[in-house]
Amino acid sequence: MPSAIGIxxxxxxxxxxxxxxxxxxxxxxxxxxxxxxxxxxxxxxxIDEIVIVDSASDxxxxxxxxxxxxxxxxxxxxxxxxHGGTRDLAIQHTSGDFILCLTQxxxxxxxxYVERLIAPFAEDEKIAMASGRQVPREDASPIEKLxxxxxxxxxxxxxxxxxxxxxxxxxxxxxxxxxxxxxxAYEAIGGFDKHILINEDMKIAAQFIYAGYKIAxxxxxxxxxxxxxxxxxxxxxNFDVSAFMTMHPELFxxxxxxxxxxxMVKWVEKKLLxxxxxxxAAYYIIESGVKFLANxxxxxxxxxxxxQLRKASxxxxxxx
Numbered sequence: 001m002p003s004a005i006g007i008x009x010x011x012x013x014x015x016x017x018x019x020x021x022x023x024x025x026x027x028x029x030x031x032x033x034x035x036x037x038x039x040x041x042x043x044x045x046x047i048d049e050i051v052i053v054d055s056a057s058d059x060x061x062x063x064x065x066x067x068x069x070x071x072x073x074x075x076x077x078x079x080x081x082x083h084g085g086t087r088d089l090a091i092q093h094t095s096g097d098f099i100l101c102l103t104q105x106x107x108x109x110x111x112x113y114v115e116r117l118i119a120p121f122a123e124d125e126k127i128a129m130a131s132g133r134q135v136p137r138e139d140a141s142p143i144e145k146l147x148x149x150x151x152x153x154x155x156x157x158x159x160x161x162x163x164x165x166x167x168x169x170x171x172x173x174x175x176x177x178x179x180x181x182x183x184x185a186y187e188a189i190g191g192f193d194k195h196i197l198i199n200e201d202m203k204i205a206a207q208f209i210y211a212g213y214k215i216a217x218x219x220x221x222x223x224x225x226x227x228x229x230x231x232x233x234x235x236x237x238n239f240d241v242s243a244f245m246t247m248h249p250e251l252f253x254x255x256x257x258x259x260x261x262x263x264m265v266k267w268v269e270k271k272l273l274x275x276x277x278x279x280x281a282a283y284y285i286i287e288s289g290v291k292f293l294a295n296x297x298x299x300x301x302x303x304x305x306x307x308q309l310r311k312a313s314x315x316x317x318x319x320x
Contacts (some may be wrong), residue, residue, distance in 0.1 A: 010254065019048045020046045021096030021112070025086050026052055027078070030059035037108055044106035044115040047100070053090045070195035072240045079317060083201035085190035087176065091191065097183055101176040108178075109135060109222040116221035117180050120158065128185030128213035131207055132221035140226040142280045143287065146268045148226055154219040161209050169257040174205035174215055178223040185213055197247065197318050198240040206251045234287055234292045235243070236314035242298025243313070261291075 022040065033052075049249065050071045053064055055078040065071050072187055074093060076086065091099055098118055106215050108114075113132065120127045133152045136145040149175070163171045177203065190206045192200050216256045229237065267286050272281040294312075301309060309319040 007209075014191035018097040019095060019117070020045065020100065021091075021095065021097050021103065022050045022100040023087060023090035024050065024052045024104055025055070025081070026057060026061050026065075026104045027055040027081070027092065028059045029054075029055045029061045030057070030064060031106045032107075033061055033064050036102070036267070037065065037071065038103065039108050039111075040074055040114075041068070042111045043108070044112050045115045047114060048096060051090045051093050052130050053086050055086070080253060080266060082195055082318075083198060084196040084203075084313075085194040087200065087260050088192040088194060090116045091186070098180055099183060099186065103177045103225070106134070106177050106223040106225040106261050107226060113178075113221050113223065117218050118157075120216035120311050121180070121182055124158070124213070124214060125215045126160075127216050128182050128189075129174060130180045130209040130216040130218050130221075131174045131201075131220045133217075133232075134175065134177060134225045135222045136226035137224050139228070141228050141269065142272060142275070142277050143284050144228055145230070147264070147269050150264050150267055154222075156217065158214050159209070159216045159218045161212065161297075166207070167250065168260065169255050170260050171209060172202050172206040172215075172251075174201050174217075176201035176204075178221070179226055183264070189213075194318070197244045197315055198237075201243045203244075203248065203251065210251070228299065231287060231290050233314065235290050236312060238291045238294035239298040239301075239312045240314050242295040243301040244298075246299050246301060 005250065022037070031195075038049070040050065048070070050068075052062075052065050052071060052073045054065075054073055054075050056075065062073050062075070065073055072093065074090065076089070080086075083194060087101060087279070098121060100114065116131050117130055120130050132252055134148055135152070136148045140148070159167070159171050185208065187210050188205070192204055196203065245257070265284075269281055271297055272284060297312060307320055310316045313319060
């Protein structure tokens with residue numbers, strides 16, 4: 001089992017003596033940004049600064065964000081967005097001892113989200129990153145709800161380099177949809193890649209692990225977040241994930257993700273059948289097949305032409 005931690009409240013640690021920053025990349029986030037910023041202002045542990053990097057939104061995202069005190073908005077050209085580079089840009093405009101990351105469509109479940117997410121940093125100075133639990137929204141499909149339940153359990157643990165032989169790729173499982181970083185550790189490893197296809201969170205988690213740091217998963221710090229991807233979206237996303245892992249053999253060459261994927265498919269399929277969701281169970285088999293084909297093709301991305309890459313990828317602007 002991963003080494004366990006006792007997630008405690010901020011009692012015993014004076015968080016008023018440290019500075020907490022939070023970053024949010026946005027694009028047409030008009031329907032999300034107000035509820036999100038209101039929830040952040042309600043937190044039991046105050047956030048000292050919020051930096052939003054907006055990719056030339058067409059809606060009122062920026063106007064709504066500027067109505068909140070303590071929020072700074074940086075505008076960039078949409079074509080310049082990158083999952084790693086844009087987040088690093090935002091972080092460079094912060095000064096906090098701890099930096100929290102959220103996506104625009106992730107809404108903290110309660111007012112203690114920040115308090116719980118940063119608690120591991122007080123437990124162990126080697127913890128460089130903490131990720132929270134993603135709770136599916138009400139409109140999530142049965143498959144999406146079960147997938148989130150499998151990937152984001154309501155437990156807390158810490159992972160280190162010692163867990164790689166047993167857990168494989170799961171050792172690096174982390175999401176900056178809802179995460180936090182210790183600034184000193186972030187800067188020590190050079191931060192996010194400035195130009196990365198996808199999975200900037202998984203890569204930085206792996207870098208932390210290999211550098212001797214630890215990463216925490218805090219199942220008590222939840223956000224409402226889920227997607228109902230089409231089969232085409234599942235294909236393009238999984239193509240990108242596979243291509244990304246192939247691009248970084250220094251981190252993932254000898255680490256397999258297949259066994260964990262098979263484990264999840266079996267678990268979700270069993271749950272769907274036990275719930276009597278026969279259509280969803282059949283659809284999930286098809287969806288899993290689509291993901292499998294995308295993963296196989298992604299591993300061969302170097303043999304593909306530029307038009308083929310842009311067609312197969314979810315992040316088409318990456319391929320130039």
